[in-house]
Amino acid sequence: MRSLYLRIWLTVVLALALFALVSGWLWQRHAEQERRQTEARIEANAGERIAAWAELVQRSLPPADAPEAEQAAALREWSFRLRLPMALDDRSGKRVGAADSYLRREQDGGPPPVSIKLDDGRTLWVARRVLRRPGGMGAAGPMGGPMG
Numbered sequence: 001m002r003s004l005y006l007r008i009w010l011t012v013v014l015a016l017a018l019f020a021l022v023s024g025w026l027w028q029r030h031a032e033q034e035r036r037q038t039e040a041r042i043e044a045n046a047g048e049r050i051a052a053w054a055e056l057v058q059r060s061l062p063p064a065d066a067p068e069a070e071q072a073a074a075l076r077e078w079s080f081r082l083r084l085p086m087a088l089d090d091r092s093g094k095r096v097g098a099a100d101s102y103l104r105r106e107q108d109g110g111p112p113p114v115s116i117k118l119d120d121g122r123t124l125w126v127a128r129r130v131l132r133r134p135g136g137m138g139a140a141g142p143m144g145g146p147m148g
Contacts, residue, residue: 046128050114050116050126051116053082053084053126054116054118054124054126056078057075057078057082057086057124058118058119058120058124060074060078061074061075061078061088062074063120064090064091064120064121064122068090068096068097071088071096071097072088072096072097072098073097075087075088075096075097075098075099076097076099076100079099079101079102080099084126084127085099085101085102085104085105085113085126085127086098086099086102086124086125086126086127087099087102087103087113087124087125088122088123088124088125089122089123089125090121090122091120091121091122093123096122098125101127102125102127105127106127110127110128111127111128112128113125113126113127113128114126114128
């Protein structure tokens with residue numbers, strides 16, 4: 001009689017353990033899928049946001065023939081206001097100005113910046129943010145994490 005009781009008890013324990021393992025695996029798989037979908041949505045929205053910011057900055061910057069110091073000061077102001085690391089090159093590709101946050105990102109070797117050609121021939125560079133994943137691992141992404 002005692003042997004049958006032990007077998008039933010072990011069967012129940014094993015079934016519960018198996019259920020816990022399978023449930024954990026399914027939950028982890030679902031969480032990973034949701035994370036990938038969220039990152040894809042962020043990436044898609046980021047492109048639209050960056051394009052809108054570029055248009056705003058372009059309309060707010062001094063003209064391309066204005067002194068470089070004036071263009072650089074305006075760029076730094078907009079970079080600070082938008083909390084977005086940015087740099088500006090003239091028509092020939094010469095750097096006109098860059099925000100301190102952009103220069104820090106460039107030195108840290110972060111993800112490559114996004115370049116946006118402005119209507120007047122200048123190029124606006126926008127540094128992408130780094131998404132922070134659980135466990136401290138980072139992944140390149142355009143709009144996740146705090147700005148530095």
